[in-house]
Amino acid sequence: MVERGSRRKGARKSGSRRKRRAEPKQQSAFARWTRRVLFTGIFAALMGALFLGLAVLFAARSLPGYYELKAQQTGQTIIVRARDGTQIVELGPSYGQWMDAREIPDVMKQAMISVEDRRYYSHYGVDPIGLARAVYTALAGDGRVSATSTITQQLARNVFLNSNRTLDRKMREAVLAMALEYKFSKEQILELYLNKVYFGGGAYGIDSASRKFFSHPATQLSTAEAAIIAGLVKAPSRYSPTADVDAAVGRAQVVLRLMREQGRISASEANVDPSTVRLKDDSAGQNSVRYFTDWALPQLDILLPETFEPIEVWTTLDVGMQRAATASIKANTPSGAQGALMALDRDGAIRALVGGTDYVETNFNRATKALRQPGSSWKLFVYLAALEAGYKPEDSVVDTPVEIDGWRPRNSGGGNSGVMTLRSAFAYSKNTVAAQLGNEVGFGTVASMARRFGITSEISTYPSMVLGSSEVRLIDMTRAFAAVGAGGNSVEPYGIVKVTTGDGETIYTHEKKRSTRLVPDYVVAGITDLLQAAVATGTGKAAQIGRPVAGKTGTTSSNKDGYFVGFSSGITTGVWMGRDDNKRVSGLQGGRAPAQAFAAFMRYAVKDRPIEKFDTDLDLPEWQLEPDDEVMFGDPSDYYYIDEQGNLVEPGGNARPGRDERFPVEGEGAIPSTRRDTGEDGAPQAADDDFLDRATGGATGGGTQPPSAAMQGAPQRPSPRPVPPPAPDASTPQQ
Numbered sequence: 205m206v207e208r209g210s211r212r213k214g215a216r217k218s219g220s221r222r223k224r225r226a227e228p229k230q231q232s233a234f235a236r237w238t239r240r241v242l243f244t245g246i247f248a249a250l251m252g253a254l255f256l257g258l259a260v261l262f263a264a265r266s267l268p269g270y271y272e273l274k275a276q277q278t279g280q281t282i283i284v285r286a287r288d289g290t291q292i293v294e295l296g297p298s299y300g301q302w303m304d305a306r307e308i309p310d311v312m313k314q315a316m317i318s319v320e321d322r323r324y325y326s327h328y329g330v331d332p333i334g335l336a337r338a339v340y341t342a343l344a345g346d347g348r349v350s351a352t353s354t355i356t357q358q359l360a361r362n363v364f365l366n367s368n369r370t371l372d373r374k375m376r377e378a379v380l381a382m383a384l385e386y387k388f389s390k391e392q393i394l395e396l397y398l399n400k401v402y403f404g405g406g407a408y409g410i411d412s413a414s415r416k417f418f419s420h421p422a423t424q425l426s427t428a429e430a431a432i433i434a435g436l437v438k439a440p441s442r443y444s445p446t447a448d449v450d451a452a453v454g455r456a457q458v459v460l461r462l463m464r465e466q467g468r469i470s471a472s473e474a475n476v477d478p479s480t481v482r483l484k485d486d487s488a489g490q491n492s493v494r495y496f497t498d499w500a501l502p503q504l505d506i507l508l509p510e511t512f513e514p515i516e517v518w519t520t521l522d523v524g525m526q527r528a529a530t531a532s533i534k535a536n537t538p539s540g541a542q543g544a545l546m547a548l549d550r551d552g553a554i555r556a557l558v559g560g561t562d563y564v565e566t567n568f569n570r571a572t573k574a575l576r577q578p579g580s581s582w583k584l585f586v587y588l589a590a591l592e593a594g595y596k597p598e599d600s601v602v603d604t605p606v607e608i609d610g611w612r613p614r615n616s617g618g619g620n621s622g623v624m625t626l627r628s629a630f631a632y633s634k635n636t637v638a639a640q641l642g643n644e645v646g647f648g649t650v651a652s653m654a655r656r657f658g659i660t661s662e663i664s665t666y667p668s669m670v671l672g673s674s675e676v677r678l679i680d681m682t683r684a685f686a687a688v689g690a691g692g693n694s695v696e697p698y699g700i701v702k703v704t705t706g707d708g709e710t711i712y713t714h715e716k717k718r719s720t721r722l723v724p725d726y727v728v729a730g731i732t733d734l735l736q737a738a739v740a741t742g743t744g745k746a747a748q749i750g751r752p753v754a755g756k757t758g759t760t761s762s763n764k765d766g767y768f769v770g771f772s773s774g775i776t777t778g779v780w781m782g783r784d785d786n787k788r789v790s791g792l793q794g795g796r797a798p799a800q801a802f803a804a805f806m807r808y809a810v811k812d813r814p815i816e817k818f819d820t821d822l823d824l825p826e827w828q829l830e831p832d833d834e835v836m837f838g839d840p841s842d843y844y845y846i847d848e849q850g851n852l853v854e855p856g857g858n859a860r861p862g863r864d865e866r867f868p869v870e871g872e873g874a875i876p877s878t879r880r881d882t883g884e885d886g887a888p889q890a891a892d893d894d895f896l897d898r899a900t901g902g903a904t905g906g907g908t909q910p911p912s913a914a915m916q917g918a919p920q921r922p923s924p925r926p927v928p929p930p931a932p933d934a935s936t937p938q939q
Contacts, residue, residue: 281514300411305395314468315434321355329356329381356381359397404440419484428476431456453478492530495559500699514706520553528808529556536801543781544570546682550774552695575675579758580633581767582672585654589645591730597627603634608667613639630734631742642670657684682778689771692728693719733820746799751815757794768798773810
C-alpha cells in the first residue's frame with residue numbers, strides 16, 4: 205500500500221513537471237505566430253512602400269514638364285461674336301494672364317494655404333496628419349470622412365483626373381501628388397495651382413477670377429479680395445459673389461479667421477470687411493443674349509468635329525436689334541407675365557431672340573421651347589388653304605352662327621356681321637368664318653398646310669383647331685410667317701454663320717439650304733393682301749410703323765396668351781406674351797401688348813432698310829381664269845353663271861333675283877333658291893348638286909343645309925364667266 209501511494213505521488217509530481225515543461229512550449233508558439241504576423245506586416249509594408257515608390261517614380265518620369273503643364277488648358281474656350289464681329293459673350297474656361305510665383309501677391313498665397321492646406325510646406329503631397337484627423341472625426345461623428353485633399357492632390361486631380369469619388373481615383377490622385385512633389389518645387393506647384401484652379405463662372409486661375417469679380421488683375425488683390433477668391437475653391441457656384449454676395453462674404457470671413465489663427469496675417473489685417481469690396485457688375489454677361497447662345501451653341505456638337513481647342517463662333521445676331529428687342533419686351537409685357545420675341549431676316553438668319561423678361565431670373569427660353577396656343581394667328585394656315593382652294597380676298601363670306609359636330613365657335617364680343625369679304629373676315633378675325641372655311645377645305649388640309657410651313661409640334665384636327673387650339677413654338681410660327689414674306693419659299697432659321705479657331709482657320713461655314721416652294725404666287729399674293737389688311741384696318745392696328753406691315757394677332761381664351769407675328773422690309777418678327785403657369789393675364793390681347801412690342805422693335809429693326817411695298821396682285825392660274833369649257837362641261841350654252849350683282853344665271857339667260865353684293869345687308873344669308881334634279885320642263889339640270897354647291901355656296905339647297913355642312917354665302921365671282929372647276933385640294937369637305 206505504501207509503495208502504491210508513493211507511486212501515485214511520484215506520478216503526480218512527474219505530471220506537474222511535464223505541464224511546466226509544456227507551458228514554455230505553448231508560449232513560444234504564440235510568440236512565433238506573433239513574430240510571423242509582425243514580419244509579414246513589415247514585409248508587406250516594405251513591399252507596399254517599394255511598390256508605391258516605384259509607382260511614384262514611374263509617374264514622375266511620365267509627367268509632362270513644367271512648361272508643358274503651364275500651356276495645358278482644362279477646357280474649351282468659346283468666344284461668341286455678333287453679326288458685325290463684336291464679342292457678345294465668352295463661354296467656357298477663361299485663364300487671364302499667367303502669373304509667375306514672384307508676381308502672385310503673398311496674401312493670395314497665404315489665404316489659399318490657410319483654407320486649403322495648412323501643412324502645405326511640411327508634407328510630400330499627401331498629409332497623413334490631416335488624413336488621420338479626418339478619420340478620427342468621422343469615427344467620433346457621423347461616420348463621413350471630410351475632404352482631405354492637399355493643394356498638390358487638387359492640382360493632380362484638376363490637371364490629370366476627374367472628380368469621381370472612388371477609391372481607385374483617390375489612390376491615383378495620391379500617387380500623382382507625390383510624383384508632382386518629387387518632380388517640382390513647392391513654389392512651382394503653388395504657381396501651377398493658383399493659375400489653374402477653378403473659381404466659378406468659367407474663371408480658371410486667380411487672374412481670371414480677379415478680373416471677373418473685381419475688374420482688375422490679380423497683382424492688385426487686397427486682403428479681403430484674396431479671402432473671397434480663396435473661399436471659392438470649396439464650392440465655386442455656392443460662394444460666387446455674383447450669385448450670392450452674402451455667402452461669399454461669410455466664406456471670406458472664415459478664410460480671414462483661419463489666416464489669423466495660423467499667424468499668416470496680423471489681427472489688424474484680419475479685421476478687414478469683405479462686404480465693402482466693390483464687385484464687378486456682371487449683369488451684361490447674363491442678359492438676354494444668353495437666350496440666343498443657349499439655343500445656338502449646342503448645335504456645335506453636330507456642326508463640328510470633336511475639338512477642344514479655343515474657337516470663335518460668328519453668329520447672325522444683330523447687337524442693336526437684340527437690344528431693341530429686349531427693351532420692347534420689358535417695356536410692353538404686362539406685370540406678372542413673361543414675353544418672348546423672335547426676329548428673322550428673309551434668309552432665316554436670326555437677328556434677335558428674347559426668351560423671357562430676365563435671363564438671370566429664369567433662363568427658360570420661351571421663344572424656342574415653350575409650347576403655347578397661338579390663337580387666331582393660326583388662321584394664317586386656314587386662309588392659306590382656302591386661297592389655295594380657289595378663294596380670293598374679295599370673295600364674299602357670311603359671318604353667321606355656325607355649328608360643326610356640336611362645336612359652336614363665337615366671335616370676340618359675341619356678335620355677327622353677316623355678309624363680308626374674305627379680306628374683312630380675316631382683318632377682323634371672325635371665328636365663325638374661319639370655322640366654315642376650315643370645315644369646307646378640311647381640317648386635315650389645314651393641318652397639312654401648317655406642317656408644310658414648318659410647324660413641328662403636334663397638330664389637332666378637331667374643328668376648334670382653326671382657332672389655334674394646338675400648341676406651337678414661337679420660332680415655328682415666326683418661321684411660317686417668314687415663308688410668306690419670302691414669297692412662299694421655305695425658310696430655315698439659323699444662328700451660326702461660321703466657326704474659326706484661335707488662329708483664324710475656318711472649320712465650319714453655314715451653307716444656305718435649298719428653299720422649297722410651298723404655295724403658288726397667287727396664294728402668297730392673296731394671303732399677303734389679307735395680312736396687310738389685318739394691320740391696316742383690322743385687329744393689328746397697333747403694329748403699324750409708318751410703312752407697309754403684314755401680320756396677324758392672336759388671343760387665346762381667358763386672355764392666357766397673346767400673339768402677334770408679322771413682317772416688313774424683309775424682317776419677320778413674332779411676339780408672345782403670357783404667364784408660365786398659364787393663368788389669365790388681365791387685358792392681354794394680341795392686338796395690344798404683343799402688337800405694341802412688335803411695333804417698338806420693328807421701328808428700330810427696319811429703320812435703315814428701304815420701304816418695300818407688298819405685291820398683292822393676283823396672277824391667277826389658268827384653271828381659275830380660262831377653264832377648258834367644252835372638254836370639261838360640254839356646251840357653254842348649258843352653263844350656270846354668276847352675274848355682276850352676284851345672281852345665278854341659268855341656261856337661257858334667266859337670272860335668279862337676289863341682292864346686290866355691293867350693298868350687303870346685316871345678317872343676310874345665302875341666295876334663296878330651290879334645288880331640283882330636273883328643269884322645270886322635265887329636262888335634266890345642266891350641272892349636278894355638288895357643282896352647284898361650290899358655285900353658289902349652297903344657295904341651291906333651299907335653306908335645308910346648315911352652315912356646318914357647307915359654307916354659306918361662299919365666294920360669288922363677279923365676272924360673267926363660267927364657274928371654275930374645284931381645285932385639286934378642294935374636294936368634298938371632311939365630315
